[in-house]
Every structure is written in structure tokens, then in C-alpha cells.
Amino acid sequence: MDFLIPFTTSGSLVDCVDKKLLVVLRDGRKLHGVLRSYDQFANLVLEDTVERVYHGSAYGQTRHGVFLIRGENVVLLGEVDLDLEDDVPLQQVNLEQLLPFYHQENEERKVREAHKAKVLYDQKGFSKEGGEGDGY
Amino acid sequence: MLPLSLLNAAQNKPMLVELKNGETFNGHLVNCDNFMNITLREVYQTSADGDRFWKLKECYIRGSTIKYLRVPDALLDSVKEDQNRARDASRRGGPGGGRGSSRGGPSRGRGRGRGA
Numbered sequence: 001m002d003f004l005i006p007f008t009t010s011g012s013l014v015d016c017v018d019k020k021l022l023v024v025l026r027d028g029r030k031l032h033g034v035l036r037s038y039d040q041f042a043n044l045v046l047e048d049t050v051e052r053v054y055h056g057s058a059y060g061q062t063r064h065g066v067f068l069i070r071g072e073n074v075v076l077l078g079e080v081d082l083d084l085e086d087d088v089p090l091q092q093v094n095l096e097q098l099l100p101f102y103h104q105e106n107e108e109r110k111v112r113e114a115h116k117a118k119v120l121y122d123q124k125g126f127s128k129e130g131g132e133g134d135g136y
Numbered sequence: 137m138l139p140l141s142l143l144n145a146a147q148n149k150p151m152l153v154e155l156k157n158g159e160t161f162n163g164h165l166v167n168c169d170n171f172m173n174i175t176l177r178e179v180y181q182t183s184a185d186g187d188r189f190w191k192l193k194e195c196y197i198r199g200s201t202i203k204y205l206r207v208p209d210a211l212l213d214s215v216k217e218d219q220n221r222a223r224d225a226s227r228r229g230g231p232g233g234g235r236g237s238s239r240g241g242p243s244r245g246r247g248r249g250r251g252a
Binding site for chain 1 (some may be wrong): 137138139140142143156158172199200203204205206207208209211235
């Protein structure tokens with residue numbers, strides 16, 4: 001099993017090179033792009049990147065081009081199955097139409113999370129979340 | 137082409153840098169190092185909520201505060217060309233030039249077999 005060890009951390013990304021990936025960042029952003037390169041910190045180079053925002057079963061996207069992502073901001077990445085991608089029951093809509101709903105949903109989530117954190121802290125003896133305000 | 141080599145190759149190119157706190161910096165890369173510390177010139181700084189702007193002659197950004205950088209699309213292609221040129225040049229320089237191409241090993245399996 002020794003030969004597996006170098007490929008359990010960022011080395012396992014070797015199979016993802018030149019594949020289309022979904023990358024989720026700590027701030028909740030979802031980026032779709034082709035992985036061109038990475039290093040031992042899992043810093044990533046994505047080509048032809050688009051950022052997608054989702055609301056319900058609709059999504060909108062903006063083109064961003066080449067991204068160099070600092071690895072520590074990545075929550076997860078996964079290969080996109082190009083055959084199954086077309087079957088996903090999501091509908092692409094104009095980003096401008098979607099953004100108001102997206103922002104509203106975000107605001108509501110923020111309020112909900114704040115309330116939850118308050119209850120946990122005040123009544124349940126939990127400590128407060130880290131200052132960054134994200135769930136990861 | 138490692139991510140940090142790409143950054144090195146992006147010197148004097150325009151780029152957008154977003155910090156972890158959401159602030160963005162638009163400018164031309166002056167210099168960078170292996171910690172991803174960078175200096176930019178002719179910078180437009182934008183606050184995280186996107187409603188305030190500053191213009192800076194030059195600025196230094198500590199690598200650890202960076203979320204991501206956006207570089208020009210053309211950069212990847214030009215870097216690939218440079219690499220090819222360098223490889224051809226080292227080939228013409230005689231055998232033994234360039235680096236070995238045996239990456240990974242044989243039978244590099246994924247996961248483990250049943251009952252292993």
C-alpha cells in the first residue's frame with residue numbers, strides 16, 4: 001500500500017488534470033473550469049472558468065477565463081461527468097434575472113444562521129463560530 | 137506549468153486579485169515570490185461590497201491573504217509556447233536534455249481492493 005501514500009493528498013489531483021471540474025470555494029462560490037495545473041498546496045489553475053449561481057432549479061453564469069486559486073480557499077472539487085451533465089434537471093437563465101433571487105436567498109440564509117448561532121450560544125452552551133462567518 | 141510558475145510568467149501582465157475578505161485589486165503585476173506575495177502597480181482597489189473604490193500607485197499584497205487571482209486568457213497559451221520552445225531548444229542541445237518524462241509509477245491503483 002506504500003505506493004498509494006503520495007497520491008492521497010494533492011497528488012490525487014493528477015487524474016483531474018485537463019478535466020472539467022466543479023470547484024467550491026470557502027465563500028460559497030461555485031466555479032466550473034478545466035484544471036490545467038496544481039501544486040502541493042492544491043493551488044489550482046483553471047482555464048475557461050465560469051462562475052455559476054444557483055437558485056432553486058435555475059442557474060446563471062458569468063465567464064471569468066483563467067483562474068489561479070490559492071488552495072486553502074477550496075472546499076471541494078469534483079470532476080464533471082460530461083455525459084451526465086446534459087441530463088441534470090437545471091435550467092440556465094439570464095444571470096441578471098437570477099441575481100435578485102440569489103441575493104435574497106443569501107440574506108435569508110444569513111439571518112437564519114445568525115439566529116441559529118445565537119440560540120446555540122445563548123442556550124446550548126456552544127462556542128461561537130470562527131470570525132469568517134462561513135460554515136466550513 | 138505549476139500555478140506559481142504561471143504567476144511568475146504573469147509579470148507585467150494585468151490581473152485581478154481577490155483577497156479572502158472580498159476586496160479586489162486590479163493592476164499590473166510587478167513582482168511575486170514563492171509565498172504568493174505580490175506587488176502590483178496602477179491598482180484599482182474595490183471594497184468587498186463593491187461600492188467603494190481607491191486608486192493606488194503601487195501596492196503590496198501578502199500571499200496568505202489572497203483568495204484567487206485572475207490572469208489574462210492569452211497567458212496560458214504564451215506560457216505553453218515558451219515551454220515548447222525551451223524544450224525544443226534543449227533537445228537540439230543534445231540527448232539528455234530536458235527532464236525525464238516518467239511521471240507516476242506503474243500500477244498506481246486507486247482505492248483498495250476488496251478485503252485488503
